[in-house]
Amino acid sequence: MAAIIFIVILIFIIAIQAFLPKFLRESEAFGIYIPDTHVKDQRIVHMKNRYTQLILTSGILIIVIFIGWLWMFRPAEEQIVFSGMVAQIGALIFSMGLYAKNHISLANWKKNEKWTEGQSERKVVDLQFREQLKILPSLFFIIPMLITLGLGVLGLSQYDTLPNQIPTHWGPSGEADAFAEKSWGSVSALPMITLLLQGMMLFFNGAMKQSGAKIQVRHKKRSRQQQLAFRKYSSWLLFVVTITETVLMGYLQLTIIYPEIMSASVTLGFTIGYLVIILGSVLYYTVKVGQSGTRIAVAEQDVNPENVIDMDDDQYWKFGLFYVNKDDPSILVEKRFGIGWTINMGHKGSWVFLVLLVGSIFLIATLL
Incomplete structure (x- = not known):
């Protein structure tokens, strides 16, 4: 049963990561703001498709290796849990590495080609x-x-x-x-x-x-x-x-x-x-x-x-993942790459929340 659970979770993680670019705004790709004049740029379209293909290919390979290992060695439940976690982390590391590569490439294109020049930002x-x-x-x-x-x-x-x-x-x-x-x-x-x-x-x-x-x-x-x-x-x-x-x-x-x-x-x-x-x-x-x-x-x-x-707010997004803007009163902001929300690391309330969270976890751990 442990093997089935980890395989299902692994498939879910890989599928979400692979098709993530298709669920985001056209104006945001790999953590970079894309002005309307460039949302149809074929280089960006190709980059998104290539990302999906590589994540799916690597994901299928990881799943096949994991299932093959289960079939050949019949491992104990503890080994399955450990290996399942390693497989999930491996899939996430690969996707984040590919994200980093695309993020840097897009940032360079935008800067060198001056995508926002001559346009009024509002x-x-x-x-x-x-x-x-x-x-x-x-x-x-x-x-x-x-x-x-x-x-x-x-x-x-x-x-x-x-x-x-x-x-x-x-x-x-x-x-x-x-x-x-x-x-x-x-x-x-x-x-x-x-x-x-x-x-x-x-x-x-x-x-x-x-x-x-x-x-x-x-x-x-x-x-x-x-x-x-x-x-x-x-x-x-x-x-x-x-x-x-x-x-x-x-x-x-x-x-x-x-x-x-x-x-x-x-x-x-x-x-x-x-x-x-x-x-x-x-x-x-x-x-x-x-x-x-x-x-x-x-x-x-x-x-x-x-x-x-x-408004081009790339300056507030560190690597397209971490939002830091002390002038923004919002504690919670929409993610740029991912589904859902993240916190504004420039807001004092966010740090109060994190301190309370970490402190609560530490307190509970000391009680056990």
Whole structure:
């Protein structure tokens, strides 16, 4: 079962990475802003297609080698888990290396050929945009947190009846494979981890409301509708993740409190269900919405002004992956290469969030 799980995840990672350029804005390629005058440049089209081909070819090779190794050596579950992780990391490293090569090439073309020269750069500000957002209210995320808090209190109330060894990790087979001595910390660790994950989803959902909209100057109506849809679907994806992790972690907490309900097959079923829902939701989100809502069909057409382009903000994107802009009030910003959001490393609030996150993880680790 572990082998099947890792093969499925590997296929998912490779497919998403390979076709990622097709789910992004035309005006952004490999972390570089592309003005409208060059979005149809055949060199860029060829670069995207070549990227997809190479990622698919290397990915298929990795999968074939992994399956061949499984068939020839019949490894133990621990070896499968380790090798599966190595295969996933290898696929990601290769894709990032290819991304880096393309990023540098595009940056050089843009600089040497002066793509934005002679054009007026403008930024669209829509004062009514936030009023029309359809992001889920915070209550949708707070209720699961209250459920987790209740399970944590229940675990502590049953402290005297709990076994001396508390499960802290469950393997791909559904069996607990790591334990810690019973303590207030080990009994509370799982609910605390769950609360941390739920808190992150709540934070991201709220930060999206304050995030500035990237409305294109030459496609105002279309990009505005796509931006609204992108945020709505992003909020629902966060909610789906919150609910599924609440169900899975809640079940695991109950198996600690009431070991008699523990069943490896049921635990495996919950785990597989969690993976199916999460991977399926991300896949639907990617294909249906795309980055910045670019795959959302909009009937309204714009009258495009000539010699006007969006603001070139490449200077704020370090290697096209890390956004650093202290003058931008947004904590959360849309990714340039990838699906979803990233944080503004130039905002003080982002560093407060990261410190709290790392501190919480360290605190939970010391309790085990």
